Amino acid sequence: AQSVTQPDIHITVSEGASLELRCNYSYGATPYLFWYVQSPGQGLQLLLKYFSGDTLVQGIKGFEAEFKRSQSSFNLRKPSVHWSDAAEYFCDVGARSNTGKLIFGQGTTLQVKP
Amino acid sequence: DAGITQSPRHKVTETGTPVTLRCHQTENHRYMYWYRQDPGHGLRLIHYSYGVKDTDKGEVSDGYSVSRSKTEDFLLTLESATSSQTSVYFCAISTSGGGNEQFFGPGTRLTVL
Numbered sequence: 220a221q222s223v224t225q226p227d228i229h230i231t232v233s234e235g236a237s238l239e240l241r242c243n244y245s246y247g248a249t250p251y252l253f254w255y256v257q258s259p260g261q262g263l264q265l266l267l268k269y270f271s272g273d274t275l276v277q278g279i280k281g282f283e284a285e286f287k288r289s290q291s292s293f294n295l296r297k298p299s300v301h302w303s304d305a306a307e308y309f310c311d312v313g314a315r316s317n318t319g320k321l322i323f324g325q326g327t328t329l330q331v332k333p
Numbered sequence: 334d335a336g337i338t339q340s341p342r343h344k345v346t347e348t349g350t351p352v353t354l355r356c357h358q359t360e361n362h363r364y365m366y367w368y369r370q371d372p373g374h375g376l377r378l379i380h381y382s383y384g385v386k387d388t389d390k391g392e393v394s395d396g397y398s399v400s401r402s403k404t405e406d407f408l409l410t411l412e413s414a415t416s417s418q419t420s421v422y423f424c425a426i427s428t429s430g431g432g433n434e435q436f437f438g439p440g441t442r443l444t445v446l
Binding site: 223228253255261262263264265268309318320321322323324325326 | 366368373374375376377378381383389391423425434435437438439440
């Protein structure tokens with residue numbers, strides 16, 4: 220069965236520091252992989268996605284993620300965090316089927332200290 | 334922003350009453366989804382639709398039904414609301430399945446007393 224694990228429920232970093240949010244997935248083949256961000260009281264916005272090809276994916280707002288097949292991971296990174304990055308981040312697995320169904324991780328809440 | 338609206342945005346109801354949430358899109362996307370969001374669970378898929386009158390269950394479909402009579406509208410119904418259905422409900426749309434981006438609505442906060 221497909222599953223997604225985000226080991227860190229809550230992370231606090233200082234503004235300007237680097238960030239890495241972890242994501243591990245379980246899937247029988249190479250899935251589609253996504254990172255979404257949810258600001259407080261808002262809906263979700265796509266940060267980036269991996270379908271195939273280059274395993275390092277660039278997204279919006281200066282984020283990037285690296286797909287590592289051997290580790291079943293898709294970690295999200297940013298070299299320098301801004302206070303506006305404080306939000307909840309979701310890693311998702313999408314089946315390679317026509318349904319487009321996504322399996323969401325539990326989410327990681329990012330707090331940014333001034 | 335993708336043209337997705339949800340109504341109502343907030344609702345308080347009592348146990349045992351029927352509730353219908355509406356998702357409306359102006360993008361003419363084929364796929365529509367209903368999720369619920371609860372602390373510690375992320376978003377979980379309730380039902381989805383891959384065309385008019387074509388729907389299927391997600392992972393937490395018990396107690397919910399859906400209907401899609403027009404491309405633009407996807408209704409989620411709680412036939413007899415329970416306190417366990419207190420949650421934030423999100424609608425999403427996509428041009429197709431198979432890994433395309435889903436665009437999310439603003440959410441509906443439902444409280445069942």
